[in-house]
Amino acid sequence: MTGNRNIVINGLLKLHILACLVFIFAPIIGSFVFSLNSDRFPSLPLGHFSLQWYRLILEDPFVWAGFFNTVFVGAIVAVIATTLGFGGAYTDFRYNFIGKNAYLALALLPPTIPVVIMGLAMLAFLSRISLSGGTFSVIIAHGVMCSPFAMAIIRLRLSQMDPDLEAASWNLGGNEWATLRHVIMPFTKPAIFAALFITMAVSFDEFAVAWFVSGLHETLPVKILGFLQGQVSPRINAIGSLAFLSSITLIVFAQMLMRNPSTGPVEK
Amino acid sequence: MNDQMTTNSIVKLDSVVKKFGDIFAVERVDFEIGRGEFLAIMGSSGCGKTTTLRMLAGLEDPTDGDIYLDGERVNGKATWDRDTPMVWQSLALFPFLTVQENVEFGLKMRGVSKVERIERARRWLEKMQILEFANRNISQLSGGQKQRVALARALVTEPKILLLDEPLSALDAHLKVRMQSVLSSLQKDLGITFVYVTHSMSEAFSMADRVVIMSRGKIEQIGTPQEIYREPRNRFVAEFLGSANIFTGALSRKTGVYWTIEAPDGSFEINAGKVTNKNEGDSVTFIVSAENMNVRPTGSQPNGITVTVVGEEFVGATAILFVETESGAELKIQKSHDEFSSLDTRPGSKLAVHWDPDHCHVLPGE
Structure with missing residues (x-):
């Protein structure tokens, strides 16, 4: 009896997951399919297979400029956000102090702020200190937005650490810096790499804040909007597919690192 | 008698107090530990035995009173500046290092050269009969083997005193008895002081030269196992x-x-x-x-x-x-x-x- 019911429930749950996945990925797959279609407008039936839209974007210097800008910003943001996130997470792991909950709430706050408000605030603030409208300003804004993600990932890893490990290192003659370097960092290494990938992916995809503060140094998502406003072109599908591939690659790397954290990278 | 005791003692606690907030973890504790002595500190959980050990290690600082190690007052001296290695209840082996790297750790932190580090670590692995596991990960070892790694890691710097915090509590009965005899003979061979914290009477009485019984932060009795067993001081x-x-x-x-x-x-x-x-x-x-x-x-x-x-x-x-x-x-x-x-x-x-x-x-x- 219960066995029958479980089969029904299991079936329904699987169907539900499948529906969710279709819901999420159908537009992306659609975009991917149309990016390889020779027709100018996304309509059925499909025309013949073609790489012309990819060729067009690869020949477009503006796309390349946007792409390099995105990668450049993403790489620097990943390093800054992961460094800040590590500091925040370690502070939480190591110290108890009055106002710690307020500290944690503030540190993890940025992702909960609507991006438009965040972007406006960033623009207002950065222009007041004459830092708006450059690559640098996107880096600052994305650094703020991405640090909480890095902090959350590294905090999770630190929570799995036996606090005695740190004390054992001190007890064996390692001072606090040596212990940070030889115990805390190796232990959190998988999480540090995961944080680097995730924060890079977040910066990669982020549009609204970059749109506000980037000025002439547009990142790829801002470029895409430019395309959309100009004309409807299947080039959008091609760029979108490439951007999606880049992000999903970073996320998959991060997931692989976080999935089995008990087996940290061991030096042979 | 008292003077001689002082010159022969490696550890001296002089009315040591440790408070956490308003709670006394250790309340006016005095005792000395002789060179080469195997001392067990015994009591039920929360009696202050582990806090006492952590103060010897320098992981806690006494609220009041003085601690002397080898004649030197060590209040406020950081644990990494003392040579008081500890064997942890959780063992606290580094999971991201191999067995040999774990044993080398204390030497590395003290700036010993790589060649010497490897040589000394391997010598201790051999002494503990785990040399064949030198390149294994910690997760690949059995409980008894991990115990030996923890001992080798603590002893590799050749300290005058070894602190042990219920190191055998996770082992099954058979292995526990075997490790007890390993510890006893190790302590006799090395001739160094062991301070062993436990809640188990059989562990304390079978290994220790003297036993300190604590309850609620105070010492109830100090003596040899025979003295305590035959002539308990109080109810x-x-x-x-x-x-x-x-x-x-x-x-x-x-x-x-x-x-x-x-x-x-x-x-x-x-x-x-x-x-x-x-x-x-x-x-x-x-x-x-x-x-x-x-x-x-x-x-x-x-x-x-x-x-x-x-x-x-x-x-x-x-x-x-x-x-x-x-x-x-x-x-x-x-x-x-x-x-x-x-x-x-x-x-x-x-x-x-x-x-x-x-x-x-x-x-x-x-």
Whole structure:
């Protein structure tokens, strides 16, 4: 009896997951399919297979400029956000102090702020200190937005650490810096790499804040909007597919690192 | 005597206090540990034994009082500047390092060259009989092997003192006994001081030269295992050791070499030589060990009482009979199975129990 019911429930749950996945990925797959279609407008039936839209974007210097800008910003943001996130997470792991909950709430706050408000605030603030409208300003804004993600990932890893490990290192003659370097960092290494990938992916995809503060140094998502406003072109599908591939690659790397954290990278 | 003790001692605690907030974890503790001594600190959880050990390691700083290591006052000295390695209850081996790298860690932190580090680490791995696992990950080792890695890692710097915090508590009984003998012979070979914190009486008594019994942040008794077992100082220690029958009564009159004591369950005699600084009317508490209790079917015996059987427990070649006096006090009698065979030991049956007045021990601390 219960066995029958479980089969029904299991079936329904699987169907539900499948529906969710279709819901999420159908537009992306659609975009991917149309990016390889020779027709100018996304309509059925499909025309013949073609790489012309990819060729067009690869020949477009503006796309390349946007792409390099995105990668450049993403790489620097990943390093800054992961460094800040590590500091925040370690502070939480190591110290108890009055106002710690307020500290944690503030540190993890940025992702909960609507991006438009965040972007406006960033623009207002950065222009007041004459830092708006450059690559640098996107880096600052994305650094703020991405640090909480890095902090959350590294905090999770630190929570799995036996606090005695740190004390054992001190007890064996390692001072606090040596212990940070030889115990805390190796232990959190998988999480540090995961944080680097995730924060890079977040910066990669982020549009609204970059749109506000980037000025002439547009990142790829801002470029895409430019395309959309100009004309409807299947080039959008091609760029979108490439951007999606880049992000999903970073996320998959991060997931692989976080999935089995008990087996940290061991030096042979 | 006292001076000599001081020069031979490696550790001295001088009215050490440790408070966490308003709570005393350790409350005025004084003792010394001799060079090459195996000292066990024993007590139930929360008695302050681990806090005492952590203060020796430099992981906690005393709130008050002084700690001397090798003649030097070490209050406020960071743990990484002391040479007081600890073997942790959780072992705290580094999971991201191999066995050999774990053992090398203390040397690396002290700036020992790589060549020397490897050589010394391997020597200790060999001594602990785990050289073949040198390149394994920690997760690939058994409990006993991990224990040996933890010991090698702590001893590789060749310290004068080793601190051990319940290191055997996670092992099964068989392995525990084996590791006890490893620890004992290791300590004798090296001739260094071991300070061993445990809640287990069998571990403490089988390995230690001296045992410190703590409760609620204070020391209840310090002595060799034999002294503590034969002559517990107070009711806490006697109850903690768990094998003694405790009686409390008032001294009523002295006849020859015996004092008569009036207790709720009757009047008993004890050897007057064991009663010091007490006068007629004073309260005394004495114990009679379970092996020294004699038991007969019925009949009134001098220095005896009538008891009711509660139950029986088999302990190898002997049995422990749990009985209750008329006033409700619980007593234990330990005898061979033969001695019990002639008696009716079913629950509820009555027996006559008596003991030799010379086999009583008066608790001096009560």
